[in-house]
Amino acid sequence: MTDMTVLQSRSEDASTGEDFSASVMSIEIGPAHPAMHGIVRFTTHLDGELIVGMDPEIGYLHRGFEKESENSKWIQVIPYTDRLNYVSPLLCNIGYSMAVEKLYGIEAPRRAEFTRVIMGEISRITDHLTCLGAVAMEIGAFTFFLWFIKAREYLWELVEEMTGARLTTNWTRFGGNHSDLPDGFLGDLADRLAKLKEVLTECNKLLTGNKIFIDRVKDVGAISKEDALSFGFTGPLLRACGIPYDVRRADSYSVYDELDFEIPVGSTGDCFDRFLVRMEEIRQSISIIEQAADKMPEGPFMTDERMMHFPDKKDVYGNIEGLIDHFKLVMEGHQPPAGEIYMPVEGGNGEIGFYLVSDGSGDPVRVRMRPPCFNLVAAMPAMTVGHYVADIVPIFGSVNMIGGELDR
């Protein structure tokens, strides 16, 4: 990398005829930039085309998720979680609902869990499709991006069929889900997955072996295992470094221990490994969805525990317990017992952890979401210093920073 002649450029306060190699240009890869996913600002110091320093600045999309949650009821936080990681909203929904269920100490029925697995994996696939498409587009392969967007449309049609919305899904509830599988959903699912597999094969042929692409992403942005662990990496970036840590296996939740899937692991931790890890994870997610759809049990989609959801109308109008439950649930909301829990789930970018503190009244004391890409963006200077300006694009693309998740 360093045997290329570094271009010299004048800094804005260049003194004439002085030592140009010491002049460093400071450039803002600013909040409004075509390659910035979401909004983040990198103050980059360049020596010609070489990056010698970088300072990320985040917080442009901070909407006060945690403060708002403290001023809402527990159930009112679920729409806020949609907007956290907005390319895989169902994973955040599922994470939060499972966290509150852990606080209560209850479990959702099996049918609800299998459905959650299917929807969660669909969300994970959409997250990876968006990330890989964006990386490819910024490297110049526009066609790859648009084919992946077409594939993502198939999945969003499924999400819309189930939840009613493409992005603001608001679908899980405490103790189960909002709704059951619609008629014909599993047939549509099989259809769309077949189309998705076709698109994946085509895109693989187009890009994964392409020499220009490999030259752009190989050995770019590599990070060592020790540094990755020290920075708190989780998810595809940690797996690309060679550490097979996946929350679905390590701290198995929901029904993942009944499903058979592999964890793709890279070796060098560079952008190419991250790309391949995500591509393989898409295929593993497709396999998980197919297994879950096969094993789907019959049964209720919501728990029977009292005070977790509205009772049936015949109970509300028919007997006094139903009436009281309905009234209390509307007026006071859910009241999980006092305590504090930490619930990790595997998000698209890594481990999403919900740390909830409850004091027994209906108001949350603390709702904390551990954002996986917070650590990744913190490590951006370590990954980019020493590379060229043009390398920021694949590195930052592979980090897959989602503004909503980073800034909450």
Next chain:
Amino acid sequence: MSEEISTMETETPPEAGELTTLLKQEFPDDVTDFHAHRDDETVVIERDALEAVCRFLRDDTRCSFEIMMDLTAVDRLEMNETPRFEMVYHFKSLTHARRLRLKVRLAEDDCKIASIHHLWKAVDWYERECFDMFGIVFEGHPDLRRILMYDEFEGHPLRKDYPIDKQQPLMELKEVEERHVYGRHA
């Protein structure tokens, strides 16, 4: 339906998990409390022992907590508990496949704590966020400035006495000055 747990302390009788026993052994004076509510092992320690305990947790082979998962704080003003702030540290060990939560209590008028940024690189930004949101000062942090809020923000938003609809003063347009360069991570 609600269980009988009404405080954050342990349910009777307290049962110390493996890690808690280990910590009580190594740091007998500093472990003030522990519980394992819903199987999440939690240990409360003294503020001054933080750096030593964290170093022990990272380096000792019986613990080897390689990943600092989360670092945050809880403001317990509305629960009428003192000390007011509670620092919460989550750790994850890949080698032994377990997790630990560490808590440190901080009083309102003395919300300072040692920074552990030299142990894990992730801590740098987590501590900045804690400072930004709660106003807790981390002694020894190289660059403690706001991260999610802009620099001229007044107050610390996640404190319970910061009203959710508080207005901030208007700012004038200003020129951008040079920022600190994070070249040292390279």
Next chain:
Amino acid sequence: MEILLEIIMIPAVLAIIKIVVIVLLFAMPLGTFLTLMERKWSAMIQDRVGPNRANIGNFTGHGIMHLAADGLKSIFKEDTMPKGADGFLYLIAPFFGLIAAVATFAIIPLAGPIGDFTFQVTDIEPGLLFIFAITSLSVYGAVLAGTSSNSKFALLGGTRASAQMISYEVFMGLALMGIFMVYGTTRVSGIVDGQNEYWFGSLIPMWGIFTQPLGFVLFFTALIAETKRAPFDAPEGESEIVAGYFLEYSGMRWSAFMLAEYVALVGVASLITTLFFGGYHIPWLHLWESAPQWLVTILQIIKFSVFTLFFCWFQIQLRWTVPKFRFDQTMALGWKKLLPLSLINLFVTAFVILAFA
């Protein structure tokens, strides 16, 4: 009537008429049309429809109206100039590229000569060297735009443009040395006539692609890098440095850059056709002895246009298929791989000519 013919036969007037026809009726309309077709052809690969909304009344013409819409929009936009930009240089920079692109058509023949009348604006002796000279002029456009814009991103783009274009000019010339040696002349009409010869009796025409296959690849690559098309569009950045050297331009000046790029695209395609694919010569047509002259000319023009259009399409498809090179990889490719290859091409050609002369 006779006076009119006499006036037309004055060389200067004739040249002007040819310029009007070739440039204003062939090159520039094709260039403009390609701005639309790029979007339509890219949409075709990407499984979508492309622009088809602009209309007058209800006539959309499958997107043809977008040409008018784009032109009108560019004219009516505000002509900005950033504070601190070098006024004169900033204003004239867009036009270098346009002049260079259009000037390429001065020596390209559209059809065979009828008697004394050639379908070429001028047929100067150092024809190909003229091409090199003009392409060097287009470097100024990018460099002046980048450096006079008083913007860091534009500066990066301008620096990249200058380095890339100057480097690739070096072996563009070397790649064509082979053509000089094989056909023995730099006069463009001579090269085209040289491609009308045949090997093995009347079997295979001596087109440049057959005599200089490696030269073709090198020359094509060099020209794509000169026009800064993908995969060599690092100066245009688009994801790293937003728009590179023409970042601060708006309105008609930006349109001038765009038009220059597309007219240069047509110029590249025409050059390739002329030098490597027999120009206007239709192979084996000489076997049909009694072909009337007007038919031959028309067929020649059609052949030239078809091949030019094919190479335009090829360059556009190339952009949407392959990713971009990083800038240092572009330079490494040019200096470390393509330059030695062009030298080898030269030696091999010389050897073959001497051995089989």
